[in-house]
Each structure stands twice: as structure tokens, then as C-alpha cells.
Amino acid sequence: MNMQNDLLTASKIRELANGFQVSRIILTAVELGIFSLLDKHLVSSAEVAKQIGADARATDRLLNALVSLGLLNKVHEKFYNTDAASSYLVKNKPEFMGGLFHTNELWKSWGTLTNAVKVGTSVYESEKSEGDWTESFIAAMHYRAAKEAKILAMMLNLNSAKKMLDIGGGSGAFSMGMIENNPALKAIVFDLPDVTPLTKKYVESFSHKENISYVEGNYLTDEFGDGYDLVLLSAIVHINSYEQNKILISKCYNSLNIGGQIVIKDWVMSDARIEPFGGALFALNMLVGTECGDTYTEKEMREWLSNAGITKVEKKNTSYGWSLIIGTKN
Structure with missing residues (x-):
């Protein structure tokens, strides 16, 4: 559109x-x-x-x-x-669009757009409890991710990957999708303490659930460890400021093995920031819903990776609007 x-x-x-x-x-x-x-x-x-x-x-x-x-x-x-x-x-149908409960929350936050534009950041205060919001948000993300994960796994070369870090992994849908593609892969889902119990519920019925472990923490302040062949940032960088992402990508780089990859899955904007259309709208979604989130251009993402020490970068477009920026550690 x-x-x-x-x-x-x-x-x-x-x-x-x-x-x-x-x-x-x-x-x-x-x-x-x-x-x-x-x-x-x-x-x-x-x-x-x-x-x-x-x-x-x-x-x-x-x-x-x-x-x-x-x-x-x-x-x-x-x-x-x-x-x-x-x-x-x-409800309870396989294709139930449970994410619409989160969309209902977005209705409320978007009603504050005029004031958010005036002050330059979110002014929205949710009426619902934090637990309710988190559960509806994770459900919305899982509905999309469960479909996208299989496509993403096919777009990446996972043959030699043994250990991955899924930062802000939510329901664990992408970790599960990667492991289905490569059953030898072990995944660590890194997310906030109030999210991890929800992650475990989604993973419980997964046939390779023993391949998934969990680390609780804040990705901006806590360490990730090392030895990873793949670090996935799916729908993460748009939550943060440019400078926060610069720090985050450097942390991801330090956690990678040589030959490992950082995969950014997000809206990748044109230099003019008017395309893709969904990304232009999503920038405003971040304005009304976060302190400093935004959508970013390919140039900006390459700057983060270059600053961390990565010189080999490629972009891959997907069939669902978002794109992949893949950086390989030399």
C-alpha cells in the first residue's frame, strides 16, 4: 500500500x-x-x-x-x-487472531498520537495491568512469528550452526522454527523475567523442547555470554534508540564465534523513510508506544554493524514486509 x-x-x-x-x-x-x-x-x-x-x-x-x-x-x-x-x-481455533487483543491496546495508544508528536515521545499510560498487556503482546507476536519462522529458517544457512541466541525471543517461535530446520541446533531465548514463564508455555508442546533453554535479563544492560553461531534480533531494534542499538549490536558481535551471524529482522526503511509503507506507519507506532523507538534505514543498520567490526553485510527481503540485515563476523 x-x-x-x-x-x-x-x-x-x-x-x-x-x-x-x-x-x-x-x-x-x-x-x-x-x-x-x-x-x-x-x-x-x-x-x-x-x-x-x-x-x-x-x-x-x-x-x-x-x-x-x-x-x-x-x-x-x-x-x-x-x-x-x-x-x-x-477463540481456541487454530487460526484464531488472538493478536487483535493487542491491537485493541494499540487503539488506545494511537489515540495519543497528537500529543506524542508535540512532545516527541510516548505519553500513553495503559489502563490494563502489566501482566495482561504482556500476555496479549506475546500472543500477538506469536501468531505472526509462528508463520514467519519457517520462512526465516529457510532463508538462513543453519547447517553449521550449533548454538543460537534469540534476543527478546518472546514465545520462542523463531527458536522453534530454526530448530525444526536444524534439529542439532541449541537455542537460548533471552527475555525479561515476566516473559519467560509465557515462553515456557509456548515451548512446552514443541517436539524438541529440550533444545531450548532460557536466560532472563535486560538485553541493554546484561551480558549474553559467548560461543554463539547465530544471534537473532527479530522485532527488537525498533524498540530502541539509534545509540542503544549501536551498543546492542556490539554486544551481539562480542558474543559470536568467528563466522557467526547477527540477523536483524525488522522494517528496513529507505533513506527518505517513506518506504515501505508499513514501516512508515510503524515508526509512529513506536512513537506512541515507546520512549525512544523508531524504524531505521539500511544505512543506519550497516553503521551499527560496521562500528562493531563487521564488514560482510547482506540484505534479504521477505514476503511479509520486513527485511533481513545479516552481518557475518570475520
Whole structure:
């Protein structure tokens, strides 16, 4: 998506500005558990309202809007899920988009964008407990990572890798994906103390769970150890400032064996910072949600690696928007 290539009529601008309405309808339905309630059932709006503890008229109007969006069907004043809603919006289904609970949190933080632009950093204070936020965030990241991990593993040469460090590894999805590609690989998932219990839950059912171990700490202040053949930074550098990343990459370099690789998986911006489109939006997501996060250009990432002592760097594009910057220690 690139608005620069579109003819922006007044009607199109109005459509873009009003896009929040559709987003809010979907997020409210997910938040209220409507799709899970309607799974394999034909239910009136009055009964839905009763079960979710909401106003009957207001619930009816919400369900009607979901019909207009193609997420519900309506027959004889009763509602049921479309195939898409049944597949992706019902809890405990394999393809459930649980990450939308995190998107609901982003709705709140993005509402502070005007003030964040004025002061230059996040002004958002979450209403939810830290534990709830962390769990919904990890769930959102896992939903994406589980699909991306297999692709990433195929894009890297893991044949000779024996030990990897997964910094800020969250659910451990990428470690699991790498190990599936190379069962001889041992992975250390490095993350904060409140994340590690969640990681262990995701890894528990993994067929090679004995290949994964855990280290708790802060990647900006704590040491990583050494002897790694691969250090993965998936969706990490955008959380930090330029200078913090400079320090982080140097720490990663010091932990690598000769011939080992640092893999940065993130938005890689053009020098003008307007492409890719998703990265331009994500820079604002970091503005409203972090103290100093941002998206970075390929030039900036190469500067971090060069500063650490790496001269062999390559970029690989992916099919899901983000790119890989791979630095090899000589």
C-alpha cells in the first residue's frame, strides 16, 4: 500500500479518515467475544446482548454492522458467523487472531498520537495491568512469528550452526522454527523475567523442547555470554534508540564465534523513510508506544554493524514486509 501512487480525491481522503470506524467495530466485537459466542450457533441480538451483558438495541446495531462488513450473516433476525469469522475470530481455533487483543491496546495508544508528536515521545499510560498487556503482546507476536519462522529458517544457512541466541525471543517461535530446520541446533531465548514463564508455555508442546533453554535479563544492560553461531534480533531494534542499538549490536558481535551471524529482522526503511509503507506507519507506532523507538534505514543498520567490526553485510527481503540485515563476523 502506497498512498503516493493513488489518486487522492476528496472521497478517498474521507474514506481514509473514517477508516477507524470499521476498525473499532471489529475490535469491539472481538473484545466482547461475539464471534466465539456465535460459533456454530444461530442467535438473536437480544440473546447475544444478554450473554455479553450489554444493551439489546446497541448490540443489535453492532451485529448489523458486522453483517455489512461480511463477518456475520443474518437470517430471520438471527445471526451467525461467516466462514472467515469462524476461522479467524473464534477463540481456541487454530487460526484464531488472538493478536487483535493487542491491537485493541494499540487503539488506545494511537489515540495519543497528537500529543506524542508535540512532545516527541510516548505519553500513553495503559489502563490494563502489566501482566495482561504482556500476555496479549506475546500472543500477538506469536501468531505472526509462528508463520514467519519457517520462512526465516529457510532463508538462513543453519547447517553449521550449533548454538543460537534469540534476543527478546518472546514465545520462542523463531527458536522453534530454526530448530525444526536444524534439529542439532541449541537455542537460548533471552527475555525479561515476566516473559519467560509465557515462553515456557509456548515451548512446552514443541517436539524438541529440550533444545531450548532460557536466560532472563535486560538485553541493554546484561551480558549474553559467548560461543554463539547465530544471534537473532527479530522485532527488537525498533524498540530502541539509534545509540542503544549501536551498543546492542556490539554486544551481539562480542558474543559470536568467528563466522557467526547477527540477523536483524525488522522494517528496513529507505533513506527518505517513506518506504515501505508499513514501516512508515510503524515508526509512529513506536512513537506512541515507546520512549525512544523508531524504524531505521539500511544505512543506519550497516553503521551499527560496521562500528562493531563487521564488514560482510547482506540484505534479504521477505514476503511479509520486513527485511533481513545479516552481518557475518570475520
